[in-house]
Amino acid sequence: MKSNLSAVFAVLILTACSEADSPAAVGNAPFVLPASVGVPSVCPDDRAFLHARYRIAAGGETRMLDLYRRANEVLHVGREPDLAEYWRRLPNDRIVHTRFFDDYGRGIEYEPSDLLSVTGAQNWAALSGLAPVRPDAEASGEGCTALADRHTVFGRIAYLTELDLMAYRRTYGATISLVALDFDRDAIDAAFRERDDYPLVDFADVGDMENDDELARMMAKSFMERRDHGHAH
Amino acid sequence: MSRLVYAASAIALLTAAESFAQSAVLPANQTGSGWYTDARAKVDAKAAQMSAFQPERARNVILFVGDGMGISTQTAARIRQGQLAGQPGEEGLLSFEGWPNTALVKTYNVNAQTPDSAGTMTAMMSGLKTDVGVIGVDADVERGDCASAKGNEVVTALELAEIRGMSTGIVSTARITHATPAATYAKSPDRNWEDVSDMSDEAVAAGCIDIATQLVEFETWLEKRYPGIDVDGIEVAMGGGRRHFLPKEASANSPDARSEVEGDRTDGRNLTTEWAERYADGVYIFDKAGFDALPADAGRVLGLFNESHMQYAADIANDVSGEPSIVDMTIKAIDILDDDPDGFFLMVESGRIDHAHHAGNAAGALSDTIAFADAIEAAVNATDPAETLILVTADHGHVMTIGGYPKRGNPILGKIVLVGQTDPATAEDGLPVTTLLYNNGRGFRDLGANTNSDASYGLPVDAGRKDLAAIDTTTPGYHQEALVPLSSETHSAEDIGLFATGPGSQLAQGTVEQSVVFHIMNEALGLVE
Numbered sequence: 001m002k003s004n005l006s007a008v009f010a011v012l013i014l015t016a017c018s019e020a021d022s023p024a025a026v027g028n029a030p031f032v033l034p035a036s037v038g039v040p041s042v043c044p045d046d047r048a049f050l051h052a053r054y055r056i057a058a059g060g061e062t063r064m065l066d067l068y069r070r071a072n073e074v075l076h077v078g079r080e081p082d083l084a085e086y087w088r089r090l091p092n093d094r095i096v097h098t099r100f101f102d103d104y105g106r107g108i109e110y111e112p113s114d115l116l117s118v119t120g121a122q123n124w125a126a127l128s129g130l131a132p133v134r135p136d137a138e139a140s141g142e143g144c145t146a147l148a149d150r151h152t153v154f155g156r157i158a159y160l161t162e163l164d165l166m167a168y169r170r171t172y173g174a175t176i177s178l179v180a181l182d183f184d185r186d187a188i189d190a191a192f193r194e195r196d197d198y199p200l201v202d203f204a205d206v207g208d209m210e211n212d213d214e215l216a217r218m219m220a221k222s223f224m225e226r227r228d229h230g231h232a233h
Numbered sequence: 234m235s236r237l238v239y240a241a242s243a244i245a246l247l248t249a250a251e252s253f254a255q256s257a258v259l260p261a262n263q264t265g266s267g268w269y270t271d272a273r274a275k276v277d278a279k280a281a282q283m284s285a286f287q288p289e290r291a292r293n294v295i296l297f298v299g300d301g302m303g304i305s306t307q308t309a310a311r312i313r314q315g316q317l318a319g320q321p322g323e324e325g326l327l328s329f330e331g332w333p334n335t336a337l338v339k340t341y342n343v344n345a346q347t348p349d350s351a352g353t354m355t356a357m358m359s360g361l362k363t364d365v366g367v368i369g370v371d372a373d374v375e376r377g378d379c380a381s382a383k384g385n386e387v388v389t390a391l392e393l394a395e396i397r398g399m400s401t402g403i404v405s406t407a408r409i410t411h412a413t414p415a416a417t418y419a420k421s422p423d424r425n426w427e428d429v430s431d432m433s434d435e436a437v438a439a440g441c442i443d444i445a446t447q448l449v450e451f452e453t454w455l456e457k458r459y460p461g462i463d464v465d466g467i468e469v470a471m472g473g474g475r476r477h478f479l480p481k482e483a484s485a486n487s488p489d490a491r492s493e494v495e496g497d498r499t500d501g502r503n504l505t506t507e508w509a510e511r512y513a514d515g516v517y518i519f520d521k522a523g524f525d526a527l528p529a530d531a532g533r534v535l536g537l538f539n540e541s542h543m544q545y546a547a548d549i550a551n552d553v554s555g556e557p558s559i560v561d562m563t564i565k566a567i568d569i570l571d572d573d574p575d576g577f578f579l580m581v582e583s584g585r586i587d588h589a590h591h592a593g594n595a596a597g598a599l600s601d602t603i604a605f606a607d608a609i610e611a612a613v614n615a616t617d618p619a620e621t622l623i624l625v626t627a628d629h630g631h632v633m634t635i636g637g638y639p640k641r642g643n644p645i646l647g648k649i650v651l652v653g654q655t656d657p658a659t660a661e662d663g664l665p666v667t668t669l670l671y672n673n674g675r676g677f678r679d680l681g682a683n684t685n686s687d688a689s690y691g692l693p694v695d696a697g698r699k700d701l702a703a704i705d706t707t708t709p710g711y712h713q714e715a716l717v718p719l720s721s722e723t724h725s726a727e728d729i730g731l732f733a734t735g736p737g738s739q740l741a742q743g744t745v746e747q748s749v750v751f752h753i754m755n756e757a758l759g760l761v762e
Binding site (some may be wrong): 073090092096097110111192196199202203207208209211214216220 | 425431494542551553587685686691720
């Protein structure tokens, strides 16, 4: 059964829709990022490596999502229980996608697809910064804390422009909020290494593995959170 | 005795001795198999039926295998090819379809009505049917059980060609360790044992060897199995599957690696460097530039052009470092192999017809089939028809159907427009229908210009009828509707075609077991007397 939060996440992260073009509401107070998040005033030299922790909330449910960024790689952990998703951007602007299934200790590897695939799900900004659209509002603040904040008819987007990272988004009654940020290179490397030993199945081979029941269950799980958003933008 | 007569006698004696050696390497479990003897008898009976039949010996054999290229795929590809040339399409032929010698081939495996590539290619390469999922072993093996493989290995036509002193080659657009190419050189109770990391500790401890290692150590293992023989190894191996040859270390990555760590091997071995050390005359290449730079006198080549499978024909331009096409690889392989006065054996697989079908993308399957036909045409043009037997076949079909009543020349990827009509017809549900449909699989997707058939795997299964009125179903990224929802479209159990030209090709006739393919090649080359 698909959880509400999974659907919410799909909407929050995987939809670009047209919020950036929507007319902004007026009269709201500026968004303020809590100091507890730990955004430094001066950005580290290498901001391609970061770990951002988010709280997703909708309908009384909450879930934590960890986003790890390492140069041309991104790892999402926690958007679904026992599921981690990994993307790597190739020099030719295509993206390799791997789903790791922690409960099976295995992964499914997808063929590289276009950077801007028809699903909108492969928009690199959406993956690496949880920002399917970059708000076109002028940023306030300085250095790493520079924040672009925009209200839309659907909700609100706050975006750390120097880090290319979503700070806050509210849409369709759900919110995703940045709650912690760090640049600990060793911890980030460790997070990427954690699933190194999982055997991977190339998706093109699934048709030849019809007797692999575990793989069938993994594939079914892959799409539990996606059913609500198969169309292109 | 004149020198000429003496030479002829010496050759005859030598040939007899070689034949003896050849037949001696065939294990009793292979020659005693009912599948083997029945298929052999079928070929003998066919020869006897032909009053004018004179055994024709070929110098070379090229076996082309379109993975998943069933009859409906051929028909649709033929029409697509013609339509791409501005013709109605139905009247044309793929390059090999005009050959006079053809047969229908029954593809079932010993334990499966609908087969897989491992069992079917073992039948074609070794002359006996076996179980689904196993490679180069007979049906007494239990899949995944290393111990059960011992003593049940069978010999392949490629191995017999090697022992005979011929040059040998393998080309595939899939991983070179994938089931079809693997069945030419490997023995494995599980097709998925492509490298050591795919195997259980138990299987490794029991002495089973992963498929990639068997390729690189082919010469050693063949000589070990048959003491006294002296072979020089496979001259040409080109395809994908680099990950199975490289250690799981970033330092071993190729320049165009798509993963942070490209290699999968957990034993620390780099089989590409081992291969290069083993063969001083060999050239290891991994991209189009390396392929193009191959010296004209290259005696041996190992080309691994992708971490996994090579690109779909329609998607080849999207490869990071570029890849040679199946036409390029076929021509290059022949160029390298045909210098051998003892002749050559070459297997060329179009591996991704199958994958596009599994993904439910007919456009991709037809595109790869047309590229495959181009490679066959190129091979015909590059060889002497008097001395080269060329066989074209598939391992199995797929559940793609061509139906409805579209008018002549209707786009094969399009919606059905009836005879005398201009607008798409609708079914009882009021919706348009495409000519090509899948019986099962992932179902409808409109992915527009996307040429990567596998893109649909990133989206949920969506089987059943859809409103296609506003959809252009002729785009590369259109995925046909499927009746039964499955995570992947399946193989079919129907017969596939066998097309033959050259010496010995007249034995391709009737409806035959797939194991007969080996015996036709054997008859033409005289591998086993």
